[in-house]
Amino acid sequence: MTSRIAREPLAPVAQYPPELVTHYRERGYWTDETLAGFITDAAARHPDNEAVVGSDATGAQTRLTYCDLDRRSAAVAGGLSGLGVRAGDRVLLQLPNIVEYVEALFGVLKLGALPVFGLPAHRRTEIGYFCQFADVAAYIVADRHGGFDYRALAREVNEGLETPPVVIVAGDPEEFVGFDSLRGYEVPVLADVDPLSVAFLQLSGGTTGVPKLIPRTHADYLYSVRASNPICGVDDSTRMLVVLPAAHNFPMSSPGILGVFHAGGTVVLAPDTMPSTAFGLIESERVTHASLVPPIALAWMAAPSKADHDLSSLRVLGVGGAKFSAEAAARVPTELGCTLQQVFGMAEGLVNYTRLDDTQELIVSTQGRPISPDDEVRVVDDDGALVEPGTTGHLLTRGPYTIRGYYRADAHNAEVFDAEGFYRTGDLVSVTDTGHLIVEGRAKDQINRGGEKVAAEEIENHLLSHPAVHDAAVVAVPDEYLGERTCAVLVISGDAPTVGEIKRYIRGRGVAAYKVPDRVEFVTEFPVTGVGKTSKAALRRVLSESIAAQTLSS
Known part of the structure; x- marks a missing residue:
């Protein structure tokens, strides 16, 4: 066992008002289910179902049942505990779409520690900031991915930190702790966590500066996952292809990895975003669902190789992360032979989907409607006054899975959350008479051309x-x-x-x-x-x- 460096407790985060906590519980949105027990519960319901298919850090193809994943993630929790990581500590995950990612994610959660989600594209500035700002106790990476050596990154980051985290490497660890060695420790008792406590720190989707950290609770996040599944047609027969970085909010929960695991389906991890790779996996693994951002969806439709593969198993293609043009959206059924589901959401909370039984006009021309009856949406003008229905304005929202503030960002929170707890998303939208949102742009993308x-x-x-x-x-x-x-x-x-x-x-x-x-x-x-x-x-x-x-x- 290594000596433990004491870490600061999680800083206080903005809380939901007591009356809303009571309301969300009474409506059944928030339950006692937690992410700490998530995979153990899934393994009890679907022990022998195939949970995940993908490559490991060595490139070997791996298939895990829910029992396998439950056992492996428990071993990771034990290994982290043996290294001095405790409940409440933050653990930075920066892994590509490999099997070790899901093992590490649920191992950290079982321990009662908090994942902090890094992306493979992040480098010294972002990773150093996350480690310092969140006081990270452990940092889990792959040895290499996409030609980049993450061990060298870890060395560079740790040199700049007064209390560097323990570095754990999937693959060849060199001087660091090997991910495989975590399995040699005693498995701890499953952490007893409060469902209303912070489960992890997600990254904001901003494209300027260092991403802000988003504190999501067990109760709010799992509600959004459970509510997404029936809307997206996810059940135990679902085979979801994860093409986007698995740590991103969209492939994590809309309905994503967590939605599939909650239903007892199978997650298929794609090692890259190449259409030829995806098409091969759709054919060989009989993939039923996939989620993409518009540039990748456009690449899929334009790829000549799609004619060389049997894509008939693909039922639903979710497209989100940015607005999908109506012209491109209309081509999906013909080009890819599946139903398009537009997705408009944010790591801060609010998620909108077009419904699978919506008219083609709504699917093509809107970005969906909210998942919860208690999602509150306001559209206001520059002065904060409500606009007329159908008029473009600034989107404000609050609800049972939308945060009340960013982590350790009081000044920014004062700018983007109003006195009633509504979050100003930065999106320009209009709302149809059916309640569907049409994303017209971002306020910061608005060009002021001579007034x-x-x-x-x-x-x-x-x-x-x-x-x-x-x-x-x-x-x-x-x-x-x-x-x-x-x-x-x-x-x-x-x-x-x-x-x-x-x-x-x-x-x-x-x-x-x-x-x-x-x-x-x-x-x-x-x-x-x-x-x-x-x-x-x-x-x-x-x-x-x-x-x-x-x-x-x-």
Whole structure:
């Protein structure tokens, strides 16, 4: 056993008001179920069902039943305890889509410790921040993934920390603790945790700066999982392909890994996002469900290799993380032979789905409606006044699975949570008469062109309807006269149109003249964030630098 470095207790987090706690319990949203006992309970219900299929850190194909996963995660809990990790400590997970990820996740939870979810794309700045800010006791990584050595990252991070975490490595550990060695310790008694306590710290989906940490409780998170399953058609026959980084909120809980495990189905872990990899797994594992972000969904539909595989088992394709254009959404049934389910959610809470029995018009043109009768949605103008139904405004929400504040972020919380506990999401939406939300853009993506406001996603949707445009992003570029001008950045499929043709096409869509892009750039691919979303921050930076260089040269 290693000597334990004492860690600070979890800092206080914003609480739900007592009257809402009582209400959510009385309605049955919040129960005594916890993530600490989640896999043990699932193993009792479905002991011999196949829980997870995927590669391990060595690349070996692995299949685990629920009993296997229960036993292995208990061993991980014992190993962590032997290394000095205690209930309430934070454990940073930065693992790719490998079997050790689910073992580690449930091992940490069984111990009563709190996972902190890192993404494979994170590097020294983010990981060092998480370790310091959350006072992390242990840091679990793979040896290498995607050509990157995470052991070298761990060394670099630990050099900058006064009290570095113990590093545990899946694969070749070198000087660190080997993940496999955790199984040699005595298994601890299952932690007795309060269902209203914080279960883990998730990452915000922001694309600028270091992500904020989101404290989710056992009760609120499991309610969103349970409520998602029937909406998404998840049951014990479900075989869910996880293509996105498994630690991200979307593939974790909407309905994701936890939804499938709660139902007794099977999670199939994809090692990469290549369409050919996914298609091979859909065929060989008879995958029924998958969840993607729009760029990957577009790549699936454009991939010639889809004709070489039997994709007939795929029933539902969830697309979320960013708005999916109506033009692209309408092609999913024909191109992939499955039902599209649009998903609009956030790690902070609120989740919306189109229903599987919605009309095709609703599925294509909206991003769904909330999962809970007690999800409260307000749409307000810039002054905070409620807008008329169907009018675009700022989305505010609160409910039985939406947080009341970020972790250790009092100043930011004061900006984004109002006095009634409503969370200002930063999204611009309108609401249909059926209660479905239409995402019109992000407030920060709104371009102020000489006082005229342009919602980037509105123009992106027009651009994506052009037959030669594979993907589109509209961003602001600085302008001395107008303050900002619009720039359309396009990925082209086939013969490239000219800039003039693109502008004429947008004018022909009947939009106001000020919405026609001032500038058009063609690229082969977009920079992306760690979860596969287009990084508009990176696009803006590159374009600003290019414009500045052109100005200097002239």
